[in-house]
Amino acid sequence: MIGNFPYVAVVIFIGLGIYTLMFKKNLIKIAIGVVLIENGVNLFLITLGYRKGAIAPIYTQAPSGQAMVLPTPQALTLTSIVIGIATTALILSVAMMIYKHYGTLDTDQVRRLRG
Amino acid sequence: MLGLLETGSGFWSAIIWIVVVLVIGSIVIYIRNKGEDSYKKNTEQDKPFISGNPEKSKEESHLGASHIYWGFTEALKGYYNPLVKMHTGNINDYSGWIIVITVIILIMVGVSG
Amino acid sequence: MNLSNHIPILIVAIPLLAAFLVPLIGRINKKATGTLTTLALSVSLILTITLAVKILTVGPQAYVFGATSPSLTLPSGLKFPIRIMFQIDAMGIFMGLITAVVSFVGAVYSLVFMKQHSGLDKYYSLLLLLTVGMFGMEFTGDMFNFFVFLEIASIASVALISFRGIDLGEPAEAGFKYMVVSSISALMVLFAVGIFYGQYDILNFAAIASVIKYSQLDKIALGLLIPVLAMKAGAVPMHMWTPDAYSEAPAPITMMLVATSQASLYALFRVVFSLYNISLNALTVGWIIIIFGLLSMFIGVTMAIIQKDIKRLMAYHAVSQTGYMFLGVGVGLAVLANPVALNQYGITAMEGGIFHIMNHAMYKGLLFLTAGALFFRTGTKNLDKMGGLAHSMKYTTIFFIIGAAAIAGLPPFNGFASKLLIYESVYKFNPLLSIIAMVVSILTLASFVKVFHSAFLGPKLPQFKEVKEVPRSMVFAMAVLSCIIIFFGLFPDLIVKNLVHPAVMSLIEQLQYTGTVLGGM
Numbered sequence: 001m002i003g004n005f006p007y008v009a010v011v012i013f014i015g016l017g018i019y020t021l022m023f024k025k026n027l028i029k030i031a032i033g034v035v036l037i038e039n040g041v042n043l044f045l046i047t048l049g050y051r052k053g054a055i056a057p058i059y060t061q062a063p064s065g066q067a068m069v070l071p072t073p074q075a076l077t078l079t080s081i082v083i084g085i086a087t088t089a090l091i092l093s094v095a096m097m098i099y100k101h102y103g104t105l106d107t108d109q110v111r112r113l114r115g
Numbered sequence: 116m117l118g119l120l121e122t123g124s125g126f127w128s129a130i131i132w133i134v135v136v137l138v139i140g141s142i143v144i145y146i147r148n149k150g151e152d153s154y155k156k157n158t159e160q161d162k163p164f165i166s167g168n169p170e171k172s173k174e175e176s177h178l179g180a181s182h183i184y185w186g187f188t189e190a191l192k193g194y195y196n197p198l199v200k201m202h203t204g205n206i207n208d209y210s211g212w213i214i215v216i217t218v219i220i221l222i223m224v225g226v227s228g
Numbered sequence: 229m230n231l232s233n234h235i236p237i238l239i240v241a242i243p244l245l246a247a248f249l250v251p252l253i254g255r256i257n258k259k260a261t262g263t264l265t266t267l268a269l270s271v272s273l274i275l276t277i278t279l280a281v282k283i284l285t286v287g288p289q290a291y292v293f294g295a296t297s298p299s300l301t302l303p304s305g306l307k308f309p310i311r312i313m314f315q316i317d318a319m320g321i322f323m324g325l326i327t328a329v330v331s332f333v334g335a336v337y338s339l340v341f342m343k344q345h346s347g348l349d350k351y352y353s354l355l356l357l358l359t360v361g362m363f364g365m366e367f368t369g370d371m372f373n374f375f376v377f378l379e380i381a382s383i384a385s386v387a388l389i390s391f392r393g394i395d396l397g398e399p400a401e402a403g404f405k406y407m408v409v410s411s412i413s414a415l416m417v418l419f420a421v422g423i424f425y426g427q428y429d430i431l432n433f434a435a436i437a438s439v440i441k442y443s444q445l446d447k448i449a450l451g452l453l454i455p456v457l458a459m460k461a462g463a464v465p466m467h468m469w470t471p472d473a474y475s476e477a478p479a480p481i482t483m484m485l486v487a488t489s490q491a492s493l494y495a496l497f498r499v500v501f502s503l504y505n506i507s508l509n510a511l512t513v514g515w516i517i518i519i520f521g522l523l524s525m526f527i528g529v530t531m532a533i534i535q536k537d538i539k540r541l542m543a544y545h546a547v548s549q550t551g552y553m554f555l556g557v558g559v560g561l562a563v564l565a566n567p568v569a570l571n572q573y574g575i576t577a578m579e580g581g582i583f584h585i586m587n588h589a590m591y592k593g594l595l596f597l598t599a600g601a602l603f604f605r606t607g608t609k610n611l612d613k614m615g616g617l618a619h620s621m622k623y624t625t626i627f628f629i630i631g632a633a634a635i636a637g638l639p640p641f642n643g644f645a646s647k648l649l650i651y652e653s654v655y656k657f658n659p660l661l662s663i664i665a666m667v668v669s670i671l672t673l674a675s676f677v678k679v680f681h682s683a684f685l686g687p688k689l690p691q692f693k694e695v696k697e698v699p700r701s702m703v704f705a706m707a708v709l710s711c712i713i714i715f716f717g718l719f720p721d722l723i724v725k726n727l728v729h730p731a732v733m734s735l736i737e738q739l740q741y742t743g744t745v746l747g748g749m
Binding site: 014037041044072076079087090091101112113 | 376379393400407411412415471
C-alpha cells in the first residue's frame with residue numbers, strides 16, 4: 001500500500017496542473033500549471049525505476065548480489081527535466097513579451113487572436 | 116500507360132483529361148469566333164448596366180472581402196454564431212478542450228475492449 | 229568506413245551542426261547566415277533523396293547509435309535492442325522527403341523575405357533546429373527519442389512563431405498558446421512512454437510492438453497518445469492554436485509548421501499502425517479518427533469562409549485538409565482486421581490519405597508563400613484592404629491560382645488525384661462520408677474564389693501603385709513548389725506506385741516494421 005504512495009502523488013500533481021491550466025486566469029499561473037504536470041510525469045518516471053531496498057546503479061562500487069534501482073528512468077527523467085527548463089523559460093519569456101505589449105497577464109484580456 | 120491512376124472503381128489520367136479539355140475548348144472557341152449578329156460596336160451595348168444606377172469609378176467599385184458571401188453567412192447565422200463563440204481565443208479553453216477530448220477518448224478506448 | 233551507411237545520421241547531423249555554426253558565422257558576416265542555412269539544407273535534401281532511393285530499392289534501414297556497426301541492432305545475442313536507433317522505412321522516408329523539400333524551400337524564401345529583420349542568426353539557427361526536430365520525429369525508432377525530438381520541434385517553432393513578438397503583441401500571444409498546448413501534449417506522450425517502459429522495460433518502437441498485449445495500461449497509453457498527437461496535427465475541436473500560430477508566424481515558418489504538424493500526424497499513424505496494429509479494436513479507433521476527420525474537414529472549411537485575415541483563412545484550410553488525411557487513413561484503420569475490405573478499398577483509402585499529406589504540404593506551403601509575398605509588398609494581411617494586385621504581381625498570381633486549384637481539388641492538379649482516391653474508396657465504406665468530403669471540397673473552392681477576387685482581381689488600387697513583383701529568390705521558392713504540384717498532378721500514378729504504396733504497406737504490415745530491428749521473427 002505504502003509503495004503506491006508515489007503514484008497517488010503523481011495523480012495529485014497532474015490533477016492540480018490540469019486544474020490550474022483550465023481555471024486559473026493568470027499567464028504565470030498557467031506556466032506553473034505546466035510545471036506541475038511536468039513534475040508529476042517526472043515523479044512517475046522515477047518511481048517506475050524504484051526497487052525496494054536497492055542501491056544506486058553504480059557498478060564499480062556495488063557489493064555483489066545487491067539489488068539496484070533501474071538507471072534508464074533516471075536518465076529519462078534527467079533529460080525531461082532539462083527539456084522542462086527550456087520549456088518553462090520560453091513560456092515565461094513569452095509571457096513577459098505579452099505583458100510588455102498588452103499591459104496585462106489576464107487570459108481574458110490576452111485574446112486578440114480569436115474567431 | 117503513363118499517368119493512369121487506378122482508384123479501385125475506375126481510373127484517372129491527367130493527360131487524357133487535358134486532351135479532352137483542349138478538344139472541347141477548341142470547339143467552344145470556334146463557335147465563339149463565329150460571332151453574334153445583333154452586336155454593334157460603339158453603341159450602348161458596350162456599357163455596363165447596373166440597374167439604372169450611375170456607374171461608379173473603377174477604384175470605388177472594388178468589393179471588399181467582408182462583403183463576399185454575405186448572404187451565405189447571414190443565412191447560416193444559427194450555425195455560425197455558436198461556432199464563432201466557441202473560438203474564444205482563451206488559453207484556458209484551449210487546454211480544456213484537450214483534457215475533455217482526452218477523457219472522452221480514454222473512456223471510448225477503455226469501454227470498447 | 230563506408231559513408232553511405234551513415235546517411236540517416238548525416239541528414240540530421242548536418243542541419244544540427246549548422247544550427248550551432250550559424251550564430252558564430254553571424255558574428256563575422258551577417259549575410260553568410262542565410263547562405264550557410266540554405267547550403268546545409270540542400271545537402272540534407274540531396275542525402276534524403278539518396279536515402280529514399282536506397283530504402284525503396286533495398287528495404288527499410290536501421291541506424292544504431294554507438295554500435296560498432298550501424299546496422300547491428302541486437303548486440304551480443306540480446307533478444308531486445310538496448311541502443312537508441314533510427315529506423316526508417318518507406319513511410320518515414322516519405323515524410324522525410326516532405327520535410328527536406330519544405331525546409332529547403334523555406335530557407336530559400338527566407339533569404340529576402342526576412343532581410344529587414346534583426347537577429348537573423350537566431351532565426352536561421354531556430355529554422356535549422358526545427359528541421360532537425362521534424363527529421364528526428366520521422367526517423368526515430370525509439371519512443372523516448374521521439375519525445376525529445378517532439379520537444380525540440382515545439383521549442384524551435386514557438387521561438388519562431390513569436391519571432392516578431394519584440395515589436396508586436398500578437399505573435400507573442402500565439403507563441404504562448406502554442407507552447408502551452410504543445411507542452412501538455414509532449415508531457416502526455418512522456419507519460420505514455422513511462423507506461424510502456426513500466427510494462428515492458430523497453431523503449432524501442434519495434435520491440436514494444438512485438439510484445440504488446442493491449443492490456444488495460446496499453447489502452448490508457450493509446451487513449452493518451454491519440455488525442456495529443458491529433459491535437460498537434462490540428463484536429464477539431466483541439467485546433468484553436470492552429471489559426472493563431474499559423475497566421476502570426478512569418479510565412480516560410482508557417483509552411484514549415486504545416487510540415488511539423490504533419491510529422492505529428494505521422495507519429496499518430498505510426499503508433500496506431502506499427503505499435504498496436506490489429507491488437508487494438510480497429511473499428512473503434514478507426515471511427516475515432518474518422519470523426520476527427522469529419523469534424524476537422526467541415527468546421528475547418530466553414531470557419532475559413534468567414535475569415536478576413538488571409539493567413540488565418542489559409543490556416544483554417546490547413547485544419548480542413550488535415551481532415552481528409554484523417555478520413556482516408558481512418559477508413560483504412562477501421563477495416564484493418566478485415567482482409568477482404570482492406571484489399572478492396574482500405575488500402576486505396578490509405579493511399580489517398582497518405583498521398584494527400586505530401587500534396588497538402590506542397591500546395592499549402594505554396595499558398596502560405598504567396599500570402600507572404602502579398603504581405604511583403606503590401607504590408608497587410610487583411611483581405612479587405614487588398615485588391616487589384618494581379619496587375620502588378622503576375623508571377624504571384626499564377627502561383628496562387630495553381631495552389632488554390634490544387635487545394636480545391638480541381639483537375640489536373642495534385643489535390644484532385646488524392647481526393648479522388650479518398651472519395652471513391654471511402655464511398656464503399658460509407659457513402660455519407662464521401663459526400664461530406666465532396667461538399668467540403670466545394671466550400672474550399674468557394675473560399676479561395678473569395679481570396680482570389682478580393683486580393684488579386686479588381687481595379688488597381690491607388691495605395692498599391694508602387695507595388696512590384698517580389699524578388700527573384702522568393703519567386704524561385706514558389707516556382708519549385710508549383711513545379712512539384714504540376715508534376716504530381718500530371719503523373720500521380722508514378723508517385724502513388726513508387727512512394728505512397730510502399731509507405732502504406734509499411735504501415736499496414738507490422739511484422740515488416742518489427743523485423744527490421746528484431747530480425748526475421
